[in-house]
Amino acid sequence: EIVLTQSPDTLSLSPGERATLSCRASQTISSNYLAWYQHKPGQAPRLLVYGISTRAAGIPDRFSGSGSATDFTLTISRLEPEDFAVYYCQQYGSSPPYTFGQGTKLEI
Amino acid sequence: EEQLVESGGGLVKPGGSLRLSCAASGFVFSRYTMNWVRQAPGKGLEWVSSVTATSWDISHTESVKGRFTTSRDNTKNSLFLQMNSLRAEDTAVYYCARFGTAVGLRAGFDLWGQGIMVTVSA
Numbered sequence: 001e002i003v004l005t006q007s008p009d010t011l012s013l014s015p016g017e018r019a020t021l022s023c024r025a026s027q028t029i030s031s032n033y034l035a036w037y038q039h040k041p042g043q044a045p046r047l048l049v050y051g052i053s054t055r056a057a058g059i060p061d062r063f064s065g066s067g068s069a070t071d072f073t074l075t076i077s078r079l080e081p082e083d084f085a086v087y088y089c090q091q092y093g094s095s096p097p098y099t100f101g102q103g104t105k106l107e108i
Numbered sequence: 109e110e111q112l113v114e115s116g117g118g119l120v121k122p123g124g125s126l127r128l129s130c131a132a133s134g135f136v137f138s139r140y141t142m143n144w145v146r147q148a149p150g151k152g153l154e155w156v157s158s159v160t161a162t163s164w165d166i167s168h169t170e171s172v173k174g175r176f177t178t179s180r181d182n183t184k185n186s187l188f189l190q191m192n193s194l195r196a197e198d199t200a201v202y203y204c205a206r207f208g209t210a211v212g213l214r215a216g217f218d219l220w221g222q223g224i225m226v227t228v229s230a
Contacts, residue, residue, distance in 0.1 A: 035216030037153070044203065044223060045145075045153065050216035056208075057218075088153050092207070092214055096158050096167035098143070103152040 002027055002091050004101035011106050019076040021104045023089035028069045030093045036065055036074045039103075040085045048087075049074065076106075084108055110134035110219055112204050117224035124194050124228070130187040130204030130221055138162075138182035141207035143217060144189050146200035146226075154200075157189065158207070172198075194228045201225050 003026040013019055023034070036049040047056040049065035052072060062077040076083055089101040116128040130142070144156040157168045157178040166178050177190040187204050201223040208218030 031213070033214055037217075039153070044220035045205075045217070046220075047208070047216045047218045050208070050210070050218075051213065054210070054215075056216070086152075090153075090155075090216065092216060096155070097169055098155045098158065100153040100155065 001097055002029070002093065002099055004089050004091060004099055006087075006089060006101035006104045008104060009102070011104055012108070013079055013106065014108065015079050015081055017079050019074075019079055019083070019106055021074040021076075021087055021089075021106070023067075023072040023074070023101050025070040025072070025091060029072075029091050032068075033092045033094075034065075034067070034072050035090045035092060036063075037088045037090065038083075038085045039088060045088070079106075081108075112206065112219055112221035114202065114204055114221045114224035117202065117226045119227045119229065120194055121230055122195060122228055125190070125192045126194065126226060128189040128191065128202055128204075128224060128226070130189075132185040132187070132206075135206075135219075137185040140209075142180060142187045143205045143207060144178060144187075145203045145205050145217070145220075146198075147203070147223075148197070148200040151200075156202070159187070191226070194226075196228050199226060199228050 007022045032052045037045045039045040053065045092098045143158045159166045175193045203223045204221045205217040206219040208215035
């Protein structure tokens with residue numbers, strides 16, 4: 001099973017600042033099957049990025065994904081008030097289990 | 109509008125059973141692999157199970173193997189999670205989620221339900 005470790009656990013920033021969230025995998029992710037999600041309390045998780053760097057439909061271009069092999073990054077270029085949430089990375093390789101990282105809480 | 113709606117949650121005693129349902133609408137349900145994902149109180153997201161479009165492959169996370177069964181009915185656009193021998197640690201919000209595709213490749217879980225609460229307590 002691939003284990004994903006996110007850092008930091010909590011990130012305290014202000015609107016307008018740049019956020020950099022990290023995700024490290026215990027082994028190489030196959031076929032670039034790495035996604036990022038945003039999750040707010042009481043809401044369904046929202047797919048932001050898949051395939052390491054492809055934004056999902058309707059996702060603003062201030063969100064960008066990068067990385068390769070075992071090290072991945074989600075960058076939010078200029079934080080908006082609605083961006084404060086918990087963010088998860090996930091690997092969805094060729095076969096289950098499709099593991100999630102433990103999450104990074106982005107707070108004001 | 110594409111939509112997933114879960115139902116069937118509630119309070120159940122340890123050792124009891126519950127069946128969750130997920131009703132899909134607005135897309136061709138029979139073309140997609142579907143998943144269950146849960147979030148225990150104060151914890152992160154945890155993948156629970158997956159069933160391919162025609163049910164030829166069904167997988168479960170290790171902690172629920174032998175207790176949970178995932179199935180689907182493509183004629184009714186529905187996904188199911190039969191949960192038996194429930195434990196306190198199964199207490200969570202359960203989400204159904206669609207495995208997206210883009211240009212023939214997997215594209216993450218691109219559509220989620222709002223979630224349904226399952227509480228296992230005496």
